[in-house]
Amino acid sequence: MRFLKANRICLVLSGRYAGRKAIIVKNYDEGSHERPYGHALVVGIDRYPRRILKRMGKRKVHKRSKIKPFVKVVNYNHLLPTRYQIECNFDTKKINKDIFREKKNKRAARREAKAKLEEKYKINSNKWFFHKL
Numbered sequence: 001m002r003f004l005k006a007n008r009i010c011l012v013l014s015g016r017y018a019g020r021k022a023i024i025v026k027n028y029d030e031g032s033h034e035r036p037y038g039h040a041l042v043v044g045i046d047r048y049p050r051r052i053l054k055r056m057g058k059r060k061v062h063k064r065s066k067i068k069p070f071v072k073v074v075n076y077n078h079l080l081p082t083r084y085q086i087e088c089n090f091d092t093k094k095i096n097k098d099i100f101r102e103k104k105n106k107r108a109a110r111r112e113a114k115a116k117l118e119e120k121y122k123i124n125s126n127k128w129f130f131h132k133l
Helices: 058-064 097-101 103-122
Strands: 008-012 021-028 039-047 068-075 079-085
Touching: 008 039, 021 068, 039 103, 068 097, 068 103, 097 103
Parallel strands: none
Antiparallel strands: 008 021, 008 079, 021 039, 039 068
């Protein structure tokens, strides 16, 4: 699909992460041998950062700014694309479809995603993405 490209923000519609926002890292329009349908590798937010007030101290702000990400391969039928895009260049050596074969690789991919997402959150880039629906 022409609008489901990398860096597009979309909503996950079904499964464990239904209602969560995600970023498309790589799209597979033709599918693959093990998944013969259009799908995308997405990085999303499982636990959103909490609200921050002016009166809170640095330590409390730091604790409330944490994000819990997820990395998943999702069928196009379960994604709802939005009009928003975000410039978030994930390391494709760490975040790709091969990480699901080993648990330590998946953990490293989540760590990479967490670092990138928290960095984007701290510079106040695309506020809408970092809030619950």
